Each structure stands twice: as C-alpha cells, then as structure tokens.
Amino acid sequence: MKLNHLNLCVNSVSEAVTFFADIFGFELADRKGDAIAVMKDKAGFTLVLSQLAALGGENPTYPEGFHVGFYVDTREDVDHFFLKLMSAGLASKESSPKSMRGGYTLYFKALDGILFEVTSFAV
Template sequence: MKLNHLNLCVKDLNDATGLFQDLFGFELQDRKGDAIAVMKDEEGFTLVLSCSAAFGGENPIYPEGFHVGFYVDTKEEVDRFYDRLVGANLIQPDQGAKNIRGGYSLYFKALDGILFEITSFA
C-alpha cells in the first residue's frame, strides 16, 4: 500500500500555498479558485490544501501535538532553514533548533497555528 496524498485544511489558501512553495519547495500542480490547491514536492508527495470556508465549514482547529514534519539530511540544513525563518519573520531569533529524541529539530508555528517540524538525524 502506498500513501497517495494528504489533505491539509487551512484558513487562507494563498498563505498556505505560498508557504509550501517558498519554504518547502512544493510546486503548484492545480488550483480550484480559493477552495483547493494541489501541490507536489521533489519526492513526488502530493499535498492537497483545502480551504474549509470555501466548502461552508469552519476554520480548522488542529489538536495539540498535531504537526507537519520534514526530514533533512544535515544539521546545517536545519540551521539554514532557521535562518530563512528568522529572515521571513516567521520565528523569533531565540527559538532555535534543539537536540530532541535523537535528532536535531526546529519547531515553529505558521498558517494560524499549525506546528511545523524540521529535523535531521545526522
């Protein structure tokens, strides 16, 4: 069995699409107005972003501990990602990466509170 895609509900489709393109290198494959954006990463993973308000729903509220995690090859890549986040004002300078559970991890919140993780196990 192969995981085909993940649908992530977001409040603002433009903000979410921009974040995944600019920070994570996803490419926009298709867009349906302000309702749905289909994106792919360089590994071929499909991420579907949907705006629940476009379907008459409420803004998403994710449970404590929910997060979107990315692995990178080196600690230096985590640190470079941190520098990009500081430069984009998405993280405070005192929120750097830490050694956690055998990895070197950086956590930050974006898109109205969604937690993101960038980790290297090198």
C-alpha cells in the same frame, strides 16, 4: 506501502500556497479558486490544501500536538532552514534548533498556528 498525499485544511489557501512554495519548495500543480490547491514536492508527495470555509464548512482547529514534520539530511540543513525562517519573520532566536530525541529539531508555527517540525537525524 507509501503515503502519497495529504489533505491539509487551512484558513487561507492563497497564504498556504505561498508558504509551502517559498518555505518548503512545493510546486503548484492545480488550483480550484480559493477552495482547493494541489501541490507537489520533488519526491513526488502530493499536498492538497483545502479551505473548508470556502466549501461551506468551518475553519480548522487542530488538537494540541498536531504537527507537520519534515526530515532533512544534515544538521546544517536544519540551521539553513532556520535562517530562512528568520529572514521570512517566521522564527526568532528563542525558537532556534535543539538536539532532542536523537535528532536536531526545529519547531515553529505558521498558517494560523499550525505547528511545523524540521529534523535531521545525522550525527
């Protein structure tokens, strides 16, 4: 079994599209105004971004501990990603990557407080 898509509710589809394209390299596949965008990564994963307020609902509130995680191949990839976030103003030296739970991990918040994780388990 393979997970092939996820619908992530966001406050701003436009902001989220730019974020996932610039930071994670997703490409926009389809868009329905301000309500829904479909993005794909190089591995074939589909990320659907929806703005519930544009669909008549409320903006999302995620519970403590909810996060979106990405694995990268090497510790250097995590460090490179951290520098990219610093350049974009999304991270500071205080949030630098750390060795934890058998990996090398970076946590940061974006898109109105959603927690993101980038980890490598390479030695």
